[in-house]
Amino acid sequence: MSISTEDFKTIQKFFLEHTGNSLEEGKEYLVEGRLKSLVYDEKFEDLQSLVSSLVRDPKGDLGKKVIDALTTHETSFFRDKHPFETLKTAIIPELLKSDSKEIQIWSAACSSGQEPYSLAMLIEESFMDSRDWEFNIVATEISEKMLEKCRSGLFSQFEISRGLPPHYLPWFFQRVESKWQIKPELRERIDFRYLNLCTHWGGLQQMDVILMRNVLIYFEDDIKKNIFEKILKVLKPGGHLFLGSGETPVGFEDRLQQTDFSTSACFKLVSG
Ligand SMILES: C[S@@+](CC[C@H](N)C(=O)[O-])C[C@H]1O[C@@H](n2cnc3c(N)ncnc32)[C@H](O)[C@@H]1O
Secondary structure (H helix, E strand, O other), X not given: OOOOHHHHHXXXXXXXXXXXXXXXXXXXXXXXXXXXXXXXXOOOOOHHHHHHHHHHOOOOHHHHHHHHHHOOOOOOOOOOOHHHHHHHXXXXXXXXXXXXXXXXXXXXXXXXXXXXXHHHHHHHHHOHHHOOOEEXXXXXXXXXXXXXXXXXXXXXXXXHHOOOOXXXXXXXXXXXXXXXXXXXXXXXXXXXXXXXXXXXXXXXXXXXXXXXXXXXXXXXXXXXXXXXXXXXXXXXXEEEEXXXXXXXXXXXXXXXXXXXXXXXXXXXXXOO
16 A cells, blocks of 8 residues: 555645644655554545545544554653652652642653553552642643543553563552453543643643653654743743653753753753
8 A cells, every 4th residue: 555645745744734743755654554554444445535535624533543543652661760760769759848738740642651650650659658748640642542542541461561560560450351451549540631732731730740751753843842832831940841862952951951860851940
């Protein structure tokens, strides 16, 4: 199933306009591969008819399915380990010294939910003594399919085997047929919401910690700049931002300063 140059351009434009993600020339194979099963599932004759239908109704159900299919959802429990270590040993203990009694954490572009669930499990294990504190975790995603998976809390054995500390399995999961499901009490602790990072960030509180990892790589510089401007407004002064390794707040280094924790991808908001 090969895509014509014209259809590839249409998909590039659609994907950029609706998600901010760039698809460079040469990524035709990726579009073909990722849309193949959608052509089949939605009973289109070929890729060309899917693209024609998308053009007629880009904001409809098909548009959402194309976004689900084209976005990259790679993630795992406790991905990169160091952000979670830093939160456990330095950042959360520091926040607990204040007298606000509330900590707001945002897992942005959370894919299938391993990141916010890792946060919730870490908090449950390490901060049991702070029961009088409210730990609020908001987790957002653009892909409706991923959000559905997040809310279900269902993970395969393979997903469990990628990064989950073994003692967490009996503690936080229950067996459901061939899968593992996060227990309802932990699922209820996370507020999963749809949010497109490239549009208005409505309804978010001021955050103590933002994890926005492995998503900025898909955006052009002007979109990244706009996102960092919004981060400056949503992050509390002195709040912490985690990016993916290799992602940096280019152009905002005066406000988002790299911390001296062992991780290179943690930045603290300083006053301007
Ligand atoms: C590679 S995953 C990263 C998941 C997780 N943050 C991690 O580091 O493991 C990137 C996620 O960003 C989401 N995404 C892409 N564009 C987005 C946008 N404009 N707004 C919100 N999420 C977006 C994708 O759907 C995908 O689930």
